[in-house]
Amino acid sequence: QKEVEQNSGPLSVPEGAIASLNCTYSDRGSQSFFWYRQYSGKSPELIMFIYSNGDKEDGRFTAQLNKASQYVSLLIRDSQPSDSATYLCAVNERQGGSEKLVFGKGMKLTVNP
Amino acid sequence: DTGVSQDPRHKITKRGQNVTFRCDPISEHNRLYWYRQTLGQGPEFLTYFQNEAQLEKSRLLSDRFSAERPKGSFSTLEIQRTEQGDSAMYLCASSWTGALEAFFGQGTRLTVV
Numbered sequence: 001q002k003e004v005e006q007n008s009g010p011l012s013v014p015e016g017a018i019a020s021l022n023c024t025y026s027d028r029g030s031q032s033f034f035w036y037r038q039y040s041g042k043s044p045e046l047i048m049f050i051y052s053n054g055d056k057e058d059g060r061f062t063a064q065l066n067k068a069s070q071y072v073s074l075l076i077r078d079s080q081p082s083d084s085a086t087y088l089c090a091v092n093e094r095q096g097g098s099e100k101l102v103f104g105k106g107m108k109l110t111v112n113p
Numbered sequence: 114d115t116g117v118s119q120d121p122r123h124k125i126t127k128r129g130q131n132v133t134f135r136c137d138p139i140s141e142h143n144r145l146y147w148y149r150q151t152l153g154q155g156p157e158f159l160t161y162f163q164n165e166a167q168l169e170k171s172r173l174l175s176d177r178f179s180a181e182r183p184k185g186s187f188s189t190l191e192i193q194r195t196e197q198g199d200s201a202m203y204l205c206a207s208s209w210t211g212a213l214e215a216f217f218g219q220g221t222r223l224t225v226v
């Protein structure tokens with residue numbers, strides 16, 4: 001099974017700062033990468049996915065993918081206290097006729113007012 | 114249809130009892146996944162359905178766990194002879210063939226006492 005590694009954190013940033021969340025993965029053949037946000041006691045919520053090298057922007061969020069380095073990151077600009085949550089990195093694994101998401105352990109982000 | 118629906122949201126059961134959870138995916142989604150999440154960990158894959166066919170079941174899953182998806186619509190996850198180690202959040206997700214993103218339900222939190 002593919003492995004997905006995230007620094008467990010926690011990460012603390014002041015309101016308005018840029019939060020940078022990082023993730024590495026073990027399988028060089030991985031194609032699709034996802035960032036989910038999970039508030040305490042709630043289920044994961046999809047923020048973004050990326051499958052091409054480079055950057056993908058959506059509002060205050062930017063996902064960055066570097067397949068050569070097997071590295072994917074999520075930048076949150078102008079961080080808000082409502083961004084405080086655990087961020088999960090996931091990689092799509094396809095094997096035979098099956099597929100699934102393989103998740104990292106998550107990084108807890110706290111944005112301080 | 115506003116999203117993936119799971120029932121019940123919370124379940125407390127005594128050790129040794131059987132429990133069954135239900136998941137109703139987004140109506141046009143033909144792929145359905147079950148995951149389990151414990152505190153401080155990312156979601157762990159349990160099983161995957163494409164339509165009514167169960168295409169993969171995690172090797173980590175004991176024989177006490179079984180899942181069905183009759184007619185390719187809703188799915189049920191049954192745990193027989195529950196153990197305290199089964200206490201976790203059980204998450205269902207669904208997606209559509211050809212789409213990369215999967216969406217999660219609210220989860221069922223199981224507590225085995």
